[in-house]
Amino acid sequence: MEKKRKKLWVAWILVFPVLLVRGFTTIYPIIMTFINSTYDMSLLKGSDFQFVGFSNYVRIFSGPKLVTSIQFTAIFTIVSMAFHLVLGIMLALMLNMKFKGKKFLRTIVLIPWAMPMVVAGLAARWAFNDTYGLINDLIRRFNESFHCDWLVQSGTARGAVIAVDLWKDLPFFAILVLAALQFISGDIYEAAKIDGAGPVRAFFSITLPNIMKTVLSLSIFFTMWRLTSFDVVYAMTSGGPGDSTTLVAYRIMQEAFTNLNLGYASAIAVCLFLVMAVLSTLQLKAIQKFD
Amino acid sequence: MKRKTISVLLMCAMTTAMLAGCVKPSADNGNSEVEQNEDSNKITIMSQDTTYGAAFEEYIAKAEKATGLEIETVACPTNTDDRQAKITTILSSGDDSVDIITINDEMMSAFKNTGYLEPLQDTVMTDEIIAQFPEKYMKDMTMVGENVYSVPCFMDILAFWVDEEKMANAKLESIKTKEDFEKYVKANSGDGKYGYGDAWEKTYVFNSIGTFVNLFGGDYYDWTNPKTQEAVKFMYDMMKNGETPLAQMADQYDPMMQKFFDGDYASIFMYVGAIQTFVDSGKFGPDKQHIAPMPTFENKTAYMSTWGYVLNSASKNKAAAQKFLEYAASEQGELDYTAMSSRLPARSDVLNSEELTAMNLAGLDDIKEYVNETELLARPMAPQAMEFISEMGSLFQQYVSDEMSLEEFCEKAQNSVDTYIEE
Numbered sequence: 001m002e003k004k005r006k007k008l009w010v011a012w013i014l015v016f017p018v019l020l021v022r023g024f025t026t027i028y029p030i031i032m033t034f035i036n037s038t039y040d041m042s043l044l045k046g047s048d049f050q051f052v053g054f055s056n057y058v059r060i061f062s063g064p065k066l067v068t069s070i071q072f073t074a075i076f077t078i079v080s081m082a083f084h085l086v087l088g089i090m091l092a093l094m095l096n097m098k099f100k101g102k103k104f105l106r107t108i109v110l111i112p113w114a115m116p117m118v119v120a121g122l123a124a125r126w127a128f129n130d131t132y133g134l135i136n137d138l139i140r141r142f143n144e145s146f147h148c149d150w151l152v153q154s155g156t157a158r159g160a161v162i163a164v165d166l167w168k169d170l171p172f173f174a175i176l177v178l179a180a181l182q183f184i185s186g187d188i189y190e191a192a193k194i195d196g197a198g199p200v201r202a203f204f205s206i207t208l209p210n211i212m213k214t215v216l217s218l219s220i221f222f223t224m225w226r227l228t229s230f231d232v233v234y235a236m237t238s239g240g241p242g243d244s245t246t247l248v249a250y251r252i253m254q255e256a257f258t259n260l261n262l263g264y265a266s267a268i269a270v271c272l273f274l275v276m277a278v279l280s281t282l283q284l285k286a287i288q289k290f291d
Numbered sequence: 292m293k294r295k296t297i298s299v300l301l302m303c304a305m306t307t308a309m310l311a312g313c314v315k316p317s318a319d320n321g322n323s324e325v326e327q328n329e330d331s332n333k334i335t336i337m338s339q340d341t342t343y344g345a346a347f348e349e350y351i352a353k354a355e356k357a358t359g360l361e362i363e364t365v366a367c368p369t370n371t372d373d374r375q376a377k378i379t380t381i382l383s384s385g386d387d388s389v390d391i392i393t394i395n396d397e398m399m400s401a402f403k404n405t406g407y408l409e410p411l412q413d414t415v416m417t418d419e420i421i422a423q424f425p426e427k428y429m430k431d432m433t434m435v436g437e438n439v440y441s442v443p444c445f446m447d448i449l450a451f452w453v454d455e456e457k458m459a460n461a462k463l464e465s466i467k468t469k470e471d472f473e474k475y476v477k478a479n480s481g482d483g484k485y486g487y488g489d490a491w492e493k494t495y496v497f498n499s500i501g502t503f504v505n506l507f508g509g510d511y512y513d514w515t516n517p518k519t520q521e522a523v524k525f526m527y528d529m530m531k532n533g534e535t536p537l538a539q540m541a542d543q544y545d546p547m548m549q550k551f552f553d554g555d556y557a558s559i560f561m562y563v564g565a566i567q568t569f570v571d572s573g574k575f576g577p578d579k580q581h582i583a584p585m586p587t588f589e590n591k592t593a594y595m596s597t598w599g600y601v602l603n604s605a606s607k608n609k610a611a612a613q614k615f616l617e618y619a620a621s622e623q624g625e626l627d628y629t630a631m632s633s634r635l636p637a638r639s640d641v642l643n644s645e646e647l648t649a650m651n652l653a654g655l656d657d658i659k660e661y662v663n664e665t666e667l668l669a670r671p672m673a674p675q676a677m678e679f680i681s682e683m684g685s686l687f688q689q690y691v692s693d694e695m696s697l698e699e700f701c702e703k704a705q706n707s708v709d710t711y712i713e714e
Contacts, residue, residue, distance in 0.1 A: 043383045044401045044674050065685075130538055131550070149538040153692070240493050241540050241692065242685045257376040259678040260401075 030273075033266045041263035049263070056267035066268065068243045069251040076162055076247060077226040083166050084173050084222055085215065091174035093207075096181045106175070113172040121235025124164045125151065151237055154244035161245050165232050169225070173218060180214035181207070213287060220283045224276055248272055325387070331608045333361040334390040334615060337381070339374070339598070341366040343631055350631040357623065358614045365389060375401075375677065382407035382603060390606040391615060393444065396432055396596045397680070400672035403433070403440045409602040409609060410438035415616040423638040425662075428595055431669035441599035442620045445634035446642075447564040448661050449498055449594040453583040454479075455576075457557040466558075469506075469588040479557035480534040487529055488556025490547040491540040491691070493684030494677070499560055500526070500687060501594060501671055508589035511671040512712060514705040518589070520697060527691055540688050548572075551580065558583075562596070563661075564634055566654045575653065582657035585665050595667040597637050673711035682707045 037056055039049045060066050095106050112120065127133045128150035139146045150156045184207065192202050230249040233239055239246035239254070246254070248268065256265035340347050341364060351362050368374045375398060381389055382402060394402065402408055412421070416439040421429060424443060433441040453466060453475070461478035463471055476486030489499050503526055504511050509519030529535040539547065544561065551559050552572040563582060569575040585593050600619050602612050618624040625636035626646055633652060636642055642662055648655065661667070673679035683704060690700035 042675075043379050044405065065682075125541075129541070129546075131555075149541070151541040152538050154694075237541075238492070238494070240685070240688065242493065242688045242694070253372075254681075258372045258681075259675055260376070260379055261675075261678075 033269055033273075036263055037266035037270050039263045041261070041266070043260040043262065052263070056264050057271070059264060060268060060271060065243050065246070066248075066251060069246045069248050072158060072245060073227065073248045075158065076165070076229070077223060080162050080165050080226050081219065081223055083162075084170060085219070087166070088170055088173035088177055089211075089215070091170065092177035092181055093203075095174060095178050106178075109171045110175060111171075112168050115168070117168060117231040118235045120164060120168050121232050124160065124232075124236045128160050152241055154241055157237055157241055157245050161232055161236060164236060165226070165229065168232070169222070173222060176218055177211060177215060180211040184210045216283060216287045220280055220287075223279060223283070227272065227276055227279075325605055325607060327609060328607045331611050332359060333363065334606075334608050334611045335363045335365060335388060336391045336393075336600075336615070337365045337367055337378070337389045338393045339367040339369070340393065340632065342369070346631045350627055353627045354615060354618055354624070357618045360611055360614055362615065367393070372677075382605075385605040387603070387605045387607050390603055390608050390612040391600050392603065393598050394441070394601055395598050396670060396672060397676035399432055399441055399599065399601070400676050401674050402601070403435050403438075404674055407604055408440045409604045409606070410440060411442065411602065411613075411616065412437060412439040414613045415442060415620055420620050423640050425595065425637075425639065425667050428597070428667060428669045432597070432672070433599065441597075441601050442616050443597035443599040443637035444619060444625075444628050445564075445598060445632060446637040447562045447596045447635070448658065448665075448667065449502060449560050449596075450563050450582045450658070450661055451558065451585050451593075452551070452561050452569075452580060453558045454551070454554070454556075454580050455578050460557075466583060466586045468586055472558075472586045472588075475557065476529065476534045477532075480532070484555055484557070485533075485535050486557045487535045488547055488550055488559045489535060489539050490542045490544050491684075491688065492543045493688055494681055495543050496684045496687050497680045498594060498670065500683065502560055502592075505592040505594075505668060506586075506588035506590055512708050514701040514708065520701055523687070523690070523700065524697055527697070530691055537691060540691070563654060563658050566652075567633060570653050582654050582661075584657075584660055590666065591664070592666045592668055593661060594670050596670060599637075675711055679707065679711040682711075 038051060038053055040052045040055070041049045091109070095102065095109070127135050130136055130147055130149045133150075135150065136146060136148060139148075148156060150160045188206050189202055192206055197205065228249045229247050230253060233245055233247050233250045234253070237245045239250055249272070252265050252268050252272070255261045255268065336351075338347075340350070343350075347364070351364060354360070355362050368377055378392055378394060378398060379401075380386070381392070382405075421439060425446075429439070429443075433439055433443070451466075457479045458464065458475070461471075461475040463475055466472050466475050479486040490496065491499075500523065501511050503522040504519050507518045507522035507525070509522050510516050511519065513519055526535075530537055542550075544565070547556070547559060548561065548565065548568060550556050551561075552569075552574050566575070566582075569580060572580075574580045585591050600616055602609065602616065606612055619628070620638075622638065622641050622644070625638050625641040626644075628634070629636050629641075629647065629650065629652070635652075635658060636647065639662060641647060642659060686695075686700055686703050686707065689695050690697065695703070
């Protein structure tokens with residue numbers, strides 16, 4: 001009993017510094033963000049900050065710029081995740097096949113993911129340029145008269161941002177799904193084949209149920225990453241044209257560090273935090289169904 | 292049970308320790324009551340000019356020799372947003388680690404009303420000195436009432452650039468009027484080429500909007516003014532007529548200049564501070580691409596901008612810092628700065644001096660003509676400068692993309708002015 005108590009105290013003593021650091025670097029900033037969100041904190045208005053209660057939150061839903069950001073963030077997350085799921089599983093199935101050069105392909109497919117998003121975004125800014133970009137250059141090899149200012153029109157700019165995000169992260173999603181595929185025993189497929197199941201039936205009845213838990217778990221992380229995406233917009237479009245590609249995380253950065261409206265930025269951050277908490281909870285409940 | 296109790300107690304202790312810091316948020320910026328280091332001869336300057344490398348070190352050495360000070364330098368972040376955030380944090384928190392900072396017009400308009408900066412009119416920027424700087428610009432940009440907050444280190448002008456080789460297309464020898472401008476632009480548009488090029492990215496386009504508004508005799512702060520509206524419609528019509536591309540909505544100055552060098556544009560508005568880039572392109576010259584006098588529409592105006600030295604009100608070395616600022620504002624200080632950066636001096640007497648002429652700066656005569664013949668104005672700024680600039684730019688982009696009408700644009704632009712300027 002004495003030994004057990006000693007071990008427990010030693011454990012707490014060893015863990016306590018980490019808890020302190022975690023508290024200082026995570027819990028304290030979160031609490032301060034909540035507090036700051038109730039103040040009119042603008043560094044350009046001087047240092048006397050007024051308590052405004054929930055005014056910053058009301059401002060969120062009355063400001064057209066932020067409504068645009070919320071709309072695009074929703075579109076970006078839903079569309080990107082939909083493609084991640086469909087194309088990611090397809091890519092994983094392809095990488096799971098037996099063919100020559102499989103290992104080489106599995107390696108090079110991860111190259112976009114290994115690149116920093118800021119680098120990819122800056123390169124994409126030029127790649128989608130009508131005059132100098134490689135995208136239009138490639139298309140013009142098939143259609144000489146093709147012209148498209150991708151990053152000038154709202155619709156195409158949004159599409160380009162989603163495309164770059166997919167290009168960057170899809171391989172990583174696919175590799176993780178591939179890992180789950182490796183755990184499915186080949187015997188099951190053989191048995192199904194004997195019973196007369198075709199490839200499509202085998203996919204829906206064997207493959208998908210077996211990887212569903214992994215896919216849902218990955219979906220939590222990938223959805224959170226989409227919701228908090230900032231660097232692709234920062235590097236590629238600076239939120240434009242207009243505000244059409246401004247994601248919520250980019251808006252928080254603009255309000256906090258460009259416009260120096262710390263209170264308002266904190267309120268947006270708190271709302272994003274709450275949305276992420278709700279989504280994570282829903283997805284965790286969905287995963288539990290597969291246990 | 293005991294374990295749970297201990298765990299909860301530890302969590303509470305940790306949270307309480309964190310919450311102990313959770314009082315009303317405040318920024319503790321320094322005020323005039325800051326205790327001064329008597330007889331200090333050491334100062335710290337935060338400057339964006341550290342990128343000049345050895346030339347900057349030489350400039351600092353000259354400053355140290357002229358003032359007898361020991362000067363430590365700190366680099367500014369090169370990214371605009373990061374720079375503004377860092378400088379704002381230093382000033383608003385009362386950080387005294389930096390005495391003097393170089394800031395641009397955007398930051399100047401943000402900080403001059405906040406109490407973060409020390410007024411200089413009694414010490415450095417006396418009436419005699421300030422008379423040497425462009426009067427209207429100084430009044431609009433660096434002053435609040437009688438208080439002067441900045442010592443401009445260099446001046447930049449948003450000038451009109453043309454491609455001399457394309458003048459023949461319009462059968463013109465020079466562009467003096469609005470009609471000449473329209474003729475030149477029209478004659479050089481077509482087959483993927485444009486008579487006028489610009490940077491319509493949302494944080495850059497306000498420079499050109501303001502330039503055209505001033506040329507038309509409008510008022511950037513009054514969007515009910517027909518001349519203001521006419522200016523913006525003029526820009527829109529150029530785009531609709533194929534005389535300037537919509538694609539430049541994605542462009543900042545670098546792509547705009549590249550397209551000018553490539554011959555895609557026949558004219559642009561660009562800051563003269565970038566003249567070395569033009570020289571390096573190999574396309575600069577009186578018979579090639581060069582600065583042209585601003586054409587006279589209803590007015591003959593151009594924007595000027597500066598970077599200037601400001602004194603942190605939290606500084607504990609104000610007396611020493613003022614010595615440096617006196618040097619920076621002096622003729623010799625301005626010449627030394629120009630020698631380092633090849634940027635134009637902000638003082639008009641230095642601009643017209645023989646010493647400056649002897650430096651053989653590219654385009655100097657053209658620039659002198661701007662200073663002497665063109666009304667130089669400060670750009671329209673708000674305390675929340677970047678927010679105002681970005682909002683106006685975003686509205687303009689929506690207007691030229693036909694996402695809103697001219698009337699709607701002007702209404703929203705006026706709302707924006709009322710929001711940010713009155714605040």
